[in-house]
Amino acid sequence: IDQTFNIPNLGVVASGFLRSGLIEEGSVLKVGPLDDGNFIDVYVTSVQRHKVNRRIVRPGESSTLALNLFTESTTMNGHNDTEWYY
Incomplete structure (x- = not known):
């Protein structure tokens, strides 16, 4: 990760x-x-x-x-174990 932003809405x-790996819309990273x-799921x-x-x-x-x-109530379209180090 090079940069992070907090964008309203x-x-x-x-x-x-x-x-390495693939990241898809709907993935959990x-x-x-x-x-x-610790690491968090997003x-x-x-x-x-x-x-x-x-x-x-x-x-x-x-x-x-x-x-x-990511929470249990989040709808998940796919799963990906790719790690982005922050």
Whole structure:
């Protein structure tokens, strides 16, 4: 993750470069480590690449992801174990 933003009415947005794995809209990712050493699960609500909506990010691509904290009540379209270190 290169940058994070908090955008009103959208939430947390993170931009960065994917080294390996795939990230899809609807994926659940682990972000961390946080100050306490833990990782949190986040849900990818949307993906953009060069300001264009995308459904998937592949290795070697930079992108921007809109993220929400993942809870059991979050609808999940897919699952991904890719880790983005914050």
